[in-house]
Amino acid sequence: MALNTSPEAPLPVGEVSRLIGGWIDRLGAVWVEGQIIQLSPRPGAGMAFLTLRDPSRDVSISVTCFRDVFDRVKDVIGEGARVVVHAKPVWYGRGGTLSLRAADIRPVGIGELLARLEQLKKSLAAEGLFAADRKRPLPFLPQRIGMVTGRASDAERDVLHTAHERWPAVRFERRHTAVQGVRAVPQLIEAIKELDAHPEVDVIIVTRGGGSMEDLLPFSDERLVRAVADCRTPVVSAIGHEADAPLLDLVADLRSRTPTHAAKDTVPDVGEERERVRELRERAYRVINGFLDREAGRLAEVMSRPAMADPHALVADRAEEVESLLGRARRTLGHRLERAEDELTHTRARVVALSPAATLQRGYAVLRREDGTVIRAPEETAEGDKLRARVAEGEFGVTVGPHA
Structure with a gap:
């Protein structure tokens, strides 16, 4: 207007x-x-x-x-x-x-792709698929290593070369798959499931070399992430270079910076282990020798004591003491026996002097009725009673006559 x-x-x-x-x-x-x-x-x-x-x-x-x-x-x-x-x-x-x-x-463009991946990342993280407590430790020395990679790839050569350099006897169970394009995700999932079910495979390495973001998209696929989360076998992710960060890195039990580092993270170095064993043996040798030296010193200290230097001297001293105590015990016991014998002789003489038999020896007699009752007074008898008279040399019967 x-x-x-x-x-x-x-x-x-x-x-x-x-x-x-x-x-x-x-x-x-x-x-x-x-x-x-x-x-x-x-x-x-x-x-x-x-x-x-x-x-x-x-x-x-x-x-x-x-x-x-x-x-x-x-x-x-x-x-x-x-x-x-x-x-x-x-x-x-x-x-x-x-x-x-x-x-x-x-x-x-790429930004839209990143936005979708970021949304998927947040969703899977909310489910707990990336949680640290789900990570499983890798075995010290795997019996057999499963490896999922592209056929004749640089990543495969790097892993094999580094692993055999570190531990020549290491064994691999390999599965070759597409690592980019529409066929990659189904083949990767199938290979991972096969190796997870393999009874001798102790750890699985999923690896490929670097590439563009579009090339690495299969390793951020939700189906692959969930398949790795369901594995019972520990999984190592070694995708591209250190700057690359597919979602597989987050769900794997260990993320290695490169395929070469995946071999180093999975296989111990035989030279380093030999050196570690040597150091442990030397440490054990020092500890045992130190213990033996301390115990030998204690034993020498104990053996230097008089009781251990001449143990018979202690026995001889005790023998003299025992002999002295034995003589004192014999003398004391002899004195007590002599006193007891004298007391017994005196007591016997008094008993003999006071016994009824001694009285009977002096001519006395003991009169008793037939039932054994002792007569103590004439009034206890009547004329004609039959009594028994006990004298020193025996007994005989008497008849009570008239009382005087």
Whole structure:
């Protein structure tokens, strides 16, 4: 709508800015594609600021978005990335500037691929497939190593050469598969399952050389990641170079930087182990010798004591003491026996003197009835009673006569 203005009746700047803002507000949201040439996330702020450029026309425009919109793609975009933005034009009247307010930002090309992988990574991590407590330790010396790789690949040669240099007797169970393209994922999964079921395979190495991100996509496939998570056998991932990071690295029990490092991480070095055994033997020798030296010193100290230097001297001293104690015991016992014998002789003489037999020897007699009752007085008898008289030399019967 045209405005009626003139040099005599101009519009104020603020009015013009207001009118422009009102016209722009009537515009709807649009999808815009461009390359990020400046990115200012401003940590802690509620807004993020970026500048999109059209390289073919050398035109740039400022874009703002709320923090939650930026956080959804912050891991997969950066300066130089191509993005598609769903935004609405916004006019800032005070500064007289036009910008786009983004409600959605989507990477394109590699960026879009990275965004999908990042989403899958977060989903699998939430399930716990990458948790550290699921990692299994590798065996010290594998009985047989399973290896999944491309046929006649540099990665295969690196693993075999390094492993046999470190431990010549090491054995491999190899499975050759496609390592890129549409056939790679099914073949990789089948090979891993075969080796996981093999009774002699103690560890599985999945390896290939470096390549573009598209070449390494099979090793970030969700089906392959889940197949490795279900393995009972420890799995080592050695995909590409150290900078490459497929999702297989996160689910594997060990991530090796390169195929050569996979061999080093899986197979011990025979020379290093021999040196370690030698050091342990020397340490054990020193410990045992130290123990024997200490015990020999203690034994020498004990043997130097008088009791051990001449043990018969102690026995001789004790023998004299025993002999002295034995003589004292004999003398004491003899004195006690002599005193007991004298006491016994005196007691016997008194007993003999006081016994009834001695009285009978002096001519006395003991009268008893037939029932054995002793007669102590004449009144206890009657004329004609039959009694027994006991004298020193025997007994005889008597008849009681008349009392005097």
